[in-house]
Amino acid sequence: MKAVVCYSEGSSYRLETADVPIPEISDNQVRIKVLYCSLNYPDLLIAQGRYQVTVNPPYIPGCESLGIITDLGQSVKNLNLGDKILHIGTHGGMADYQVLESSDVIVIEEDIPDLQVCALLYTYGTAYHALKDRAHIRAGESLVVLGASGGIGTASIEIGKLLGAKVLAVTSSPDKLEYCKKIGADSAILVSDDLKNDIKSWTNGKGADVIVDVLGAQYTEQAYRATAWQGRHLVVGFVAGQIPKIPTNISLLKGSSVVGVFYGRFRKEAPESYLSNVRQLLQWGSEDRINKHVPMIYGFADAELAFDNFISKSISGKQIIKIQEER
Numbered sequence: 001m002k003a004v005v006c007y008s009e010g011s012s013y014r015l016e017t018a019d020v021p022i023p024e025i026s027d028n029q030v031r032i033k034v035l036y037c038s039l040n041y042p043d044l045l046i047a048q049g050r051y052q053v054t055v056n057p058p059y060i061p062g063c064e065s066l067g068i069i070t071d072l073g074q075s076v077k078n079l080n081l082g083d084k085i086l087h088i089g090t091h092g093g094m095a096d097y098q099v100l101e102s103s104d105v106i107v108i109e110e111d112i113p114d115l116q117v118c119a120l121l122y123t124y125g126t127a128y129h130a131l132k133d134r135a136h137i138r139a140g141e142s143l144v145v146l147g148a149s150g151g152i153g154t155a156s157i158e159i160g161k162l163l164g165a166k167v168l169a170v171t172s173s174p175d176k177l178e179y180c181k182k183i184g185a186d187s188a189i190l191v192s193d194d195l196k197n198d199i200k201s202w203t204n205g206k207g208a209d210v211i212v213d214v215l216g217a218q219y220t221e222q223a224y225r226a227t228a229w230q231g232r233h234l235v236v237g238f239v240a241g242q243i244p245k246i247p248t249n250i251s252l253l254k255g256s257s258v259v260g261v262f263y264g265r266f267r268k269e270a271p272e273s274y275l276s277n278v279r280q281l282l283q284w285g286s287e288d289r290i291n292k293h294v295p296m297i298y299g300f301a302d303a304e305l306a307f308d309n310f311i312s313k314s315i316s317g318k319q320i321i322k323i324q325e326e327r
């Protein structure tokens, strides 16, 4: 079968298309014919050896994939040949076929276009879990989204609006302001060294009820200083580099909380809530209420270009590798 193979050493990597054997399945596994694989930040971190889970090179990248079940292990009872499924994991999606644990796949029962559904589980799942289960966001609250044009940022804007929040998008480049408003943000500003005052002034001095923080570094303390009374600052990622330290006197003075978000662990600790969230996202997707922005599609051989564009942040919205046709 055809596959993208990642060869990496330290933080440098290269991707090549290669012919590799079709993977074998065991009793509790299924084999899928992969249709699409969407690119996510962990794909990059894994290739650079910076993710919390190590994948030994050479390996097939691709942590979020959509496909059709072609083979069932002997012990698999709850799935059928031909089921269309979604999967998130660490790697393996950028290949004609992928073998998965049967307990790890989500069967798509809803009527949603492939290109919309294939990027729904990772970023939208994280954003929904963060806003609903961790921040307990309420309609009418103010929501500030940092790294707004990225995967988690886009999903947080769209889901925040669906949940009734008033949303400020904070982005790093002028050409992304329009994108953030187009996908639903009420206002969009550029990230600056005056982030605290920018947030304060957008909230008329009150401060933000909820902050989605994928940036870390100096932005975290600035944003946390601009939370409202009993505000919730969601720690999601650290793409700007440093893991920040936060003065706890801010929490005391504002009754505010720094709230951790770990989607992978939530999935293991609370599988029923995880599945219920996924079904809600699929429902919204089928109603065309989320993930409506047209994604950038790459051919199989352009995986490295997709990674390069992901690093340079030159594309807003999802980037998807088309693996093969359904029939």
Ligand SMILES: NC(=O)c1ccc[n+]([C@@H]2O[C@H](COP(=O)([O-])OP(=O)(O)OC[C@H]3O[C@@H](n4cnc5c(N)ncnc54)[C@H](OP(=O)(O)O)[C@@H]3O)[C@@H](O)[C@H]2O)c1
Pocket: 040, 041, 042, 122, 123, 126, 146, 147, 148, 149, 150, 151, 152, 153, 170, 171, 172, 173, 176, 191, 214, 215, 235, 236, 237, 238, 239, 240, 241, 261, 262, 263, 264, 310, 313
């Ligand atoms: N905690 C969890 O459970 C969980 C789950 C999934 C992902 N994550 C993490 O969340 C983070 C974001 O993921 P993502 O999918 O949203 O990534 P992404 O698509 O690359 O988006 C990150 C965005 O942050 C902004 N940005 C990037 N580098 C920056 C810098 N140096 N300074 C300022 N802004 C910068 C850019 O948006 P703008 O140009 O609009 O500012 C960029 O699009 C990653 O660290 C990922 O590992 C965590």
